[in-house]
Amino acid sequence: MADSEALPSLAGDSVAVEALLRAVFGVVVDEAIQKGTSASQKVCEWKEPEELKQLLDLELRSQGESQEQILERCRAVIRYSVKTGHPRFFNQLFSGLDPHALAGRIITESLNTSQYTYEIAPVFVLMEEEVLRKLRALVGWSSGDGIFCPGGSISNMYAVNLARYQRYPDCKQRGLRTLPPLALFTSKECHYSIQKGAAFLGLGTDSVRVVKADERGKMVPDDLERQIGMAEAEGAVPFLVSATSGTTVLGAFDPLEAIADVCQRHGLWLHVDAAWGGSVLLSQTHRHLLDGIQRADSVAWNPHKLLAAGLQCSALLLQDSSNLLKRCHGSQASYLFQQDKFYDVALDTGDKVVQCGRRVDCLKLWLMWKAQGDQGLERRIDQAFALARYLVEEIKKREGLELVMEPEFLNVCFWFVPPSLRGKQDSPDYHQRLSKVAPVLKERMVKEGSMMIGYQPHGPRGNFFRVVVANPALTCADMDFLLNELERLGQDL
Amino acid sequence: MADSEALPSLAGDSVAVEALLRAVFGVVVDEAIQKGTSASQKVCEWKEPEELKQLLDLELRSQGESQEQILERCRAVIRYSVKTGHPRFFNQLFSGLDPHALAGRIITESLNTSQYTYEIAPVFVLMEEEVLRKLRALVGWSSGDGIFCPGGSISNMYAVNLARYQRYPDCKQRGLRTLPPLALFTSKECHYSIQKGAAFLGLGTDSVRVVKADERGKMVPDDLERQIGMAEAEGAVPFLVSATSGTTVLGAFDPLEAIADVCQRHGLWLHVDAAWGGSVLLSQTHRHLLDGIQRADSVAWNPHKLLAAGLQCSALLLQDSSNLLKRCHGSQASYLFQQDKFYDVALDTGDKVVQCGRRVDCLKLWLMWKAQGDQGLERRIDQAFALARYLVEEIKKREGLELVMEPEFLNVCFWFVPPSLRGKQDSPDYHQRLSKVAPVLKERMVKEGSMMIGYQPHGPRGNFFRVVVANPALTCADMDFLLNELERLGQDL
Numbered sequence: 007m008a009d010s011e012a013l014p015s016l017a018g019d020s021v022a023v024e025a026l027l028r029a030v031f032g033v034v035v036d037e038a039i040q041k042g043t044s045a046s047q048k049v050c051e052w053k054e055p056e057e058l059k060q061l062l063d064l065e066l067r068s069q070g071e072s073q074e075q076i077l078e079r080c081r082a083v084i085r086y087s088v089k090t091g092h093p094r095f096f097n098q099l100f101s102g103l104d105p106h107a108l109a110g111r112i113i114t115e116s117l118n119t120s121q122y123t124y125e126i127a128p129v130f131v132l133m134e135e136e137v138l139r140k141l142r143a144l145v146g147w148s149s150g151d152g153i154f155c156p157g158g159s160i161s162n163m164y165a166v167n168l169a170r171y172q173r174y175p176d177c178k179q180r181g182l183r184t185l186p187p188l189a190l191f192t193s194k195e196c197h198y199s200i201q202k203g204a205a206f207l208g209l210g211t212d213s214v215r216v217v218k219a220d221e222r223g224k225m226v227p228d229d230l231e232r233q234i235g236m237a238e239a240e241g242a243v244p245f246l247v248s249a250t251s252g253t254t255v256l257g258a259f260d261p262l263e264a265i266a267d268v269c270q271r272h273g274l275w276l277h278v279d280a281a282w283g284g285s286v287l288l289s290q291t292h293r294h295l296l297d298g299i300q301r302a303d304s305v306a307w308n309p310h311k312l313l314a315a316g317l318q319c320s321a322l323l324l325q326d327s328s329n330l331l332k333r334c335h336g337s338q339a340s341y342l343f344q345q346d347k348f349y350d351v352a353l354d355t356g357d358k359v360v361q362c363g364r365r366v367d368c369l370k371l372w373l374m375w376k377a378q379g380d381q382g383l384e385r386r387i388d389q390a391f392a393l394a395r396y397l398v399e400e401i402k403k404r405e406g407l408e409l410v411m412e413p414e415f416l417n418v419c420f421w422f423v424p425p426s427l428r429g430k431q432d433s434p435d436y437h438q439r440l441s442k443v444a445p446v447l448k449e450r451m452v453k454e455g456s457m458m459i460g461y462q463p464h465g466p467r468g469n470f471f472r473v474v475v476a477n478p479a480l481t482c483a484d485m486d487f488l489l490n491e492l493e494r495l496g497q498d499l
Numbered sequence: 500m501a502d503s504e505a506l507p508s509l510a511g512d513s514v515a516v517e518a519l520l521r522a523v524f525g526v527v528v529d530e531a532i533q534k535g536t537s538a539s540q541k542v543c544e545w546k547e548p549e550e551l552k553q554l555l556d557l558e559l560r561s562q563g564e565s566q567e568q569i570l571e572r573c574r575a576v577i578r579y580s581v582k583t584g585h586p587r588f589f590n591q592l593f594s595g596l597d598p599h600a601l602a603g604r605i606i607t608e609s610l611n612t613s614q615y616t617y618e619i620a621p622v623f624v625l626m627e628e629e630v631l632r633k634l635r636a637l638v639g640w641s642s643g644d645g646i647f648c649p650g651g652s653i654s655n656m657y658a659v660n661l662a663r664y665q666r667y668p669d670c671k672q673r674g675l676r677t678l679p680p681l682a683l684f685t686s687k688e689c690h691y692s693i694q695k696g697a698a699f700l701g702l703g704t705d706s707v708r709v710v711k712a713d714e715r716g717k718m719v720p721d722d723l724e725r726q727i728g729m730a731e732a733e734g735a736v737p738f739l740v741s742a743t744s745g746t747t748v749l750g751a752f753d754p755l756e757a758i759a760d761v762c763q764r765h766g767l768w769l770h771v772d773a774a775w776g777g778s779v780l781l782s783q784t785h786r787h788l789l790d791g792i793q794r795a796d797s798v799a800w801n802p803h804k805l806l807a808a809g810l811q812c813s814a815l816l817l818q819d820s821s822n823l824l825k826r827c828h829g830s831q832a833s834y835l836f837q838q839d840k841f842y843d844v845a846l847d848t849g850d851k852v853v854q855c856g857r858r859v860d861c862l863k864l865w866l867m868w869k870a871q872g873d874q875g876l877e878r879r880i881d882q883a884f885a886l887a888r889y890l891v892e893e894i895k896k897r898e899g900l901e902l903v904m905e906p907e908f909l910n911v912c913f914w915f916v917p918p919s920l921r922g923k924q925d926s927p928d929y930h931q932r933l934s935k936v937a938p939v940l941k942e943r944m945v946k947e948g949s950m951m952i953g954y955q956p957h958g959p960r961g962n963f964f965r966v967v968v969a970n971p972a973l974t975c976a977d978m979d980f981l982l983n984e985l986e987r988l989g990q991d992l
Binding site for chain 2: 016018020022023024026027028030031034035038039040042043044050052053054055058059062064065066067068069070071075076079080083084086087088089090091097098100103105106108109111112113115116117118119120124125126127128129130132133136137140156157158159160163167177178179180181182183184185187197198199201202203204205206207208209210211212213254255310316317318335337339340341342344346347348349350353360361362363364365369372373375376377378379380381382442445448449452458460461462463464469472479481
């Protein structure tokens with residue numbers, strides 16, 4: 007078997023490899039990039055799961071398939087996938103298709119390396135350092151550390167783990183059983199990853215003390231102070247506060263200066279989950295929303311959200327310059343992080359993380375930034391704020407649309423009140439009936455493929471829509487379309 | 500500002516977007532795919548960090564750059580990156596460039612969605628399920644569960660977290676402080692992620708009991724039994740054994756049947772870290788190496804390694820069918836996992852994980868599998884074994900090459916004994932001097948760009964080379980080159 011020929015398939019046949027990839031790339035350009043971002047096309051092509059299974063013929067079989075069949079499969083995958091770069095996709099905190107970021111992602115995939123050593127990722131070790139330095143500078147730090155994580159949830163977990171390690175370095179070896187009960191604090195509007203992280207890290211969800219938020223969704227510093235006192239009275243040791251810059255539903259910014267004051271008074275680690283709102287730091291006009299962030303110990307910031315860098319691009323930034331990341335997570339595997347290398351092994355950054363192999367997440371952001379400059383990215387942020395403001399003003403003008411609140415960010419939350427419920431606010435089942443409207447409209451828009459908007463309940467409030475205005479290709483016409491389409495879809499309700 | 504025009508840059512200009520992406524793709528094809536996999540080109544272009552920083556001009560500035568500048572940057576990034584698809588890249592447990600997998604990755608990037616709900620990832624929710632089903636079937640399970648994780652280290656952590664949750668469901672809420680001290684068991688040859696995971700999960704590295712391995716690197720079941728007894732005698736509660744199928748350095752397979760017997764006797768969760776060796780299950784000839792794996796509770800398997808699916812493609816497979824993943828990790832975020840959707844919300848698999856956004860890792864594997872079939876992938880595995888065998892036999896024929904042991908897998912470990920040390924085995928400083936050879940040769944090969952092979956110390960053994968034979972494009976000629984090149988580089992030592 008070990009003859010001198012490579013395998014059949016395409017291994018080693020560079021002409022066939024190139025032909026295949028050029029053909030697939032043609033499909034990608036036509037179907038995903040051109041049609042996928044064109045307002046004249048559907049944003050999604052809804053199929054029921056059972057029908058979609060049939061259409062995709064997912065089963066993996068013994069025999070391989072021809073190139074023609076493979077190309078047809080590529081077309082089908084794209085056809086039935088949601089077009090998150092489409093101007094009518096308002097469903098998540100990410101959207102849009104930045105061509106430079108996509109170019110960076112394609113290069114990343116073609117190079118297929120892992121971000122653990124300078125030896126096998128020389129360009130990306132240096133590039134990650136530079137990108138993180140730039141993000142830290144926007145936070146307001148001239149030194150520090152950081153790392154790209156597989157998503158903001160894991161960035162948040164890192165912050166919690168670092169904070170407990172800094173206070174109790176022994177816990178790395180001896181575990182939590184030797185520590186007093188710990189308490190961390192976050193508002194009820196925080197992302198659910200704080201709870202998930204507390205469970206995963208062995209602290210338990212009970213260790214998360216939920217601080218009140220005001221009617222705008224912002225953490226109430228006085229209640230934070232009160233909760234810290236309560237935790238201490240119960241014998242727990244407060245160690246971290248996780249504030250949020252840009253909450254998931256309402257887009258609220260916690261008052262960082264006041265929270266930092268509380269943290270300073272009590273000697274607590276201040277983490278800022280700015281996964282969504284961090285990119286506002288690029289805007290001279292709006293960055294005041296994050297005033298005080300430079301007082302944080304750690305910041306989670308996901309450029310794959312508002313900057314459209316592509317999933318995933320999640321930075322954890324640290325003010326610490328004492329190599330805390332490596333001390334907390336390192337285990338000095340001798341097969342990978344040999345100490346007798348011929349270059350400075352401080353460049354082997356892989357031991358800073360709890361992963362071993364780690365994807366390259368810096369290139370897509372770096373390349374986009376090189377193409378846009380700070381100025382281009384700042385214009386995007388400012389434009390998104392302006393479009394959100396335009397949408398809000400249009401909502402106010404129209405009958406049957408009711409804002410949940412004046413947004414301070416790009417989450418525009420509102421109810422569509424259908425004709426049959428208008429003027430019936432005093433009816434006893436009004437709220438119950440109103441809450442059923444968004445799911446119905448969602449089903450209709452998805453089945454038509456005309457647009458996608460998220461909805462959710464929120465505390466005592468029933469379901470309302472949350473439009474996220476982030477895609478850099480959006481215009482006022484898209485905002486008008488969105489409202490007209492809601493009216494059209496809901497006119498018989 | 501909120502005028503009806505999209506931003507400058509390329510947003511909304513579909514002609515310019517297409518032109519940019521076609522130009523970048525041309526660079527990728529020429530530089531990364533053609534030259535990057537050609538034996539006539541260098542595998543790496545070594546630069547000292549300071550020089551590389553200058554060459555790359557990494558700084559992110561206020562002004563954006565022209566398309567011509569951006570294309571030049573793309574060329575530079577590729578030029579100075581290591582070519583992991585090159586036939587002379589033997590440095591890691593991943594290598595090679597599978598064109599169908601790369602096609603899947605490019606489509607994934609162009610669609611840029613997150614694997615949390617059927618709503619925004621209908622194709623990939625169903626596809627992930629089918630791919631996991633296929634992998635489970637190869638393990639020997641007709642039912643079960645699973646999920647793709649951001650790397651094998653996190654898969655291993657998941658297994659540990661699931662095992663402790665299954666035994667102590669309270670720990671999700673109440674944390675580890677309410678539990679007795681826990682103990683998990685793995686061999687001294689296991690991957691370092693087990694230690695990292697124990698620290699991250701709050702168990703502490705002390706909870707990891709290190710079981711002896713035999714001279715081939717395989718866990719010794721009798722010592723496992725002994726360690727369990729010792730842990731219990733110390734008041735700890737054993738809960739998990741992590742066996743390894745394909746250790747990192749030696750490529751050893753732990754004896755799963757015997758280990759499963761021990762686990763059964765003591766009621767312990769059996770996890771198999773088959774990140775590297777799992778793909779051998781595709782080979783009828785070699786799958787006996789994993790006999791007993793069907794008795795595991797969980798298996799970590801990274802198709803980005805031996806199957807060359809591309810970083811990252813890491814499956815965690817579970818025998819459990821009781822929705823343990825979702826119970827252990829779920830937090831029912833109401834903004835994302837609404838219960839009043841118009842489709843079966845069991846399809847919203849995102850609450851199975853501790854991440855929120857999660858990359859699509861199934862398409863690249865699925866598309867490659869469709870193109871190759873089981874048969875094509877099996878031939879790859881068998882060919883890799885045959886080439887490793889060829890390399891071993893060639894090593895035995897040559898003077899100055901000494902096998903560390905007969906490999907049972909694709910890790911071929913050996914010393915290069917330079918001319919000045921041949922016949923001097925009895926000299927007192929022989930081992931010390933031999934250990935210094937690999938780092939010198941590594942520096943020479945990297946600086947010439949002729950090939951890349953990893954080396955490491957290993958217990959009392961000094962540095963030796965570990966050649967990983969995995970790239971499906973390899974031939975015997977590449978094996979011959981490798982040995983000739985070592986002799987050439989080391990002839991003056």
